[in-house]
Amino acid sequence: MHIMLVDDHSLIRSGISDSLAKHYPGIEITEAESSKAALSLAREQSIDLALVDLFMPGEKLFSLVRELGSRDMDIPFIVLSSSDNPSHIRKCIDLGALGYVPKSSAQSELFAAVDRVLAGGTYYPSPALQAHQPEPAADEEPVSMSYGYNEVENILTARQMEILELIAHGQTNKQIANNLGVSNYTVKVHVSAVFKALGLSNRSQAAILGEKIGLSSQVTGN
Template identity: 40%
Template sequence: MKVLIADDHLLFRDGLRRLLAQFQSDMTFVEASSFDEVNQLCEAGDDFDLILLDLGMPGWTGFSDLGRIHQRLPQALLVVVSASEQRSDLLAALENGAAGYIPKSSSAKVLMGALQLVLAGGIYVPSQAIRGDLPVGEEHLGEEPLSHSGLAGTENLTPRQREVLAHLRAGKSNKQIAHELGLTEGTVKVHVTAILRLLGVRNRTQAALTAHGV
């Protein structure tokens, strides 16, 4: 597995590389300290499997930078590892192709669990984003405790989560759900992640199978 670690702090890159080396023995690492370097690597067509990058590095011009990386290397799993815990940043990252958003305040255990989820095809967002409030103008994500006990009942879902789940059952994409419910696609992704955790399932198909009666 080829991994790009992009952060402007050498010490953090070194620590992340050492941690990941324990996670999977066949990982190879490439490092970048600015978005200019990231762009050069992407333009060179390097076949990265996983890209871990910070926000606000030298050369950063906004979240469209993430979108361009995702467009150039759509096969690479893009995960933001950032000091920012603003939900607006989380949503913007998801909107621009990120498969996960890990705050730098997270423990090593949480980081490894998040990467396992992303590598298994899931989307990781921190639990506080699922349980708390989004910025003004966004949807409330609910404050129910997360369930890990298997196929929990849909009664644990908020009304908005039940709406999203009903659309999942109809086979609609996140983009379609966002359009029909008047949400951003990033908000829908967070809702879907919350639904999967609350129902104790691993993917959208399993979630849809629990949706009878919603």
């Protein structure tokens, strides 16, 4: 497991790195002290998860979060911040953060967030925020099941469209990881993001939707 830790304070990076190394033996941790360094590392290295500070000196608020959540990036990330302002948390969620942990939290909360996101889930500070994008009831068909190709393409990132296409072809997470040259952790996170963005509750719905909009008829790698 390779984690990138982004924070402008070296003491904070050191403390978090030590805690992660003790809790996850064998983990690889790469540190970055600026958004520029983080984005450079993100493009050069294979990273399973990024832990990023929200407030970086000399940079606009949410700038790094916005970059990591863009179509060009392929890294799941959790925001670590001194702010527990609900508007900040919701903005990070809207920009693609799969987790948010206030720096005042106990170490156990950080570990719980890392475990949850790497397992394909999300982690936010309160039940109200976890319900920011509620899943449909089990007996209720998601609205997205009636969408066409263009509507789905406008909702998902380019990478998420690739994931949905491979799900429509019946591929497992391991097969998808091999096809795309990424880790299983990364695939799990992207699958979760696809479900969340489209309001889907399971893989079957994703496969049916992908087939409905023609993704299963497209040629893909083995």
